[in-house]
Amino acid sequence: MTKTFLLAYLLACGGLAFAQAPTVDKTTVAFTYPYNNANNTLTAKVTAKLTITTTVMTVGYTSTPAGWLSVTPLSGSSPLALIVTANPTSLSPGPYNGTITIYTGATCTTATCTTVPVTLTITNPASSLLLGSPANATVPLTPTISATAYTLALPFTSGGPLPTAEIDVSTTGDIIPFTVTTAVTKAGTGSVSNWLRVNNIGSPVATSTSGVASGSSIVPITVTLDQSTLDTLDAINYTGTITIAPVKTGSSSGTSSTSFTVTVTLSVAPGTPILCVNPAPPTSCAVGQVPIFPISMPVFLGSSTVTPIPPILTLYGDNFFNNGSWAFYVRPDGTFHALPTTWVSRKILTATIPVVDLTPPQVSAAGEIWNIVVVNGAPNTNPLNSAAQSSQAPFQVTDPTQPYIQSVVNSASYSPAATQLPIGTVNPYPSVVSPREIVSIFGLNFGPSSICSNTPTAFSDANGNPQTEYGQTIAACNYIAVSFQVGADTSWSAPLIVATSNQINAIVPAEMGTYADGATVVITVSVLNIAKQATYSATKMSFDPGIFTFGGNGRGQAAVLNVDPTTGAITVNGAANAPKGSAIEIFMTGLGDLAMLPTVPPLAMVDGQVATGPVALADNSYRVLIGGQSAPIFYAGTAGTGVAGLVQINAIVPPGTGSGAQSITVEIGPLANGAVTARRSQTGVTINVK
Known part of the structure; x- marks a missing residue:
């Protein structure tokens, strides 16, 4: 055998021995592509090798669907560098598979072929929130150049409906x-409370809320304003923000963390101001609310000894603004005059009348009627031409030589009306009188400047028994007389206790008890040799309780006596404390009429009669609260030898009462169904407890 033949044989045998599958540096190729991403060029490199570098390798590839996978070159010798390309264009999110085959010889067999799996995973982009507003929204959400920022404009005119908007979240x-979440920014150099409110369906209206959005439906978030905060805002623009942020959870790991910000602009415009002239629904004025207090002032005629104080009027209504409301008065000749105005709240203004405006010749010396008007916005040359003006409220400038009444109050509490029960009930009557109530009538020109006291005079009752009573006039005080009248019925004269030029203490006639609660009572003061009478209107109620105090202002230490449980000694509460469980004596007025005298036959005490013994109250629905605890009562009626109308209540200090100064109030009248006759004495009155 020649050497040439042997070499050819060995080469042939060696070739068979190296018929093998190629090896690759990557056993798999994996591509990941975010759906709709601009970077859609996906390539990878795979290197195939053979031991015999001269052997040719053939390359094939398939994919489902066909077309997205390509490989080059399709043949070559070892080492063969393959460029693998995936084209995701037009493919939807999801997994895709392909295969690369590299083989030697004519076909791909187990012995000669290597397979490389190829995967292409197209991912859906991270879900994010979407904001919008209804197509027919009157207050639409407006996008900005930023994809995550929007604006919302909420115009509000005081007195009008609250604006609302809807943000649709998907x-x-x-x-x-x-x-x-919501927040507001400060206005100028000051700060404001959060006026923004939001809520999801079924959730309360608050400064924040939450929801769960999806791609198949919307979650409507209602945006509105807080009325109580609006009532404190000036007529300017305010800015707030609403932040809508995704909440990351385990199931929402693919969620974008992008938050959205809505900048809210609130434009507050002053609406038409309201003065409580003949208040009735739907205005915000309570029934019986006066538009102006006081309703009259006297002309100032000048004095070398008295320095006049500019009177201040309190105006009641609504839609008053710190930076946009002005008060004027209009004289009978049609001229108008500005009043320096101070804003208190959306419902209260104060206006100062310059002294010169109450001094002749600026005003008639005999007095005149002004009309007070409030104007919102910049007033015109003539404020009465302003579109935003209130109704006009009459104000009387009185003749200073004639009597007039400024107010009528409970002589114990100095309040024009007791508190209506249950607590929170709107008191519809600003000035109240009740049968046998001791009242103080304040005003001017009633009589001499010195105090004139009335002295009880003797009389015989219907049974012939001697009695005493306060008369219905005071001779020393220009024969002052006070009467109470309902409609065109009988005018009932009132017993008088004491008077000065600016105050009369009188007792409301018991006959007022025959009229229904809510009846209008006209109180008239007459003075000898003065033709003009002073009148004042109040409302009759069965009860108008007030506790006498030592402070002379209806507040502070109650006029209460302690009764020593052992000796029966009487001490003044305040100077000495009342032991728990001991008796006290409370002095009041305004608890209604009295029961009949225990005579034969029974008699009613006449107006102004002085008691000679205990006479109970006609109504026993009274309650005493000390330190918030109910106190047992064992007597309620006339006070010793006091005039009918001065009431004494004897009660026990509850054993569980705290020590020190404790509040004391008295209630009278039924509480069932919030009956309007249930009334409570003034707050701020205390007794001292050991």
């Missing part, structure tokens, strides 16, 4: 929980 796909 997602680009997945379910995403989200939160909604």
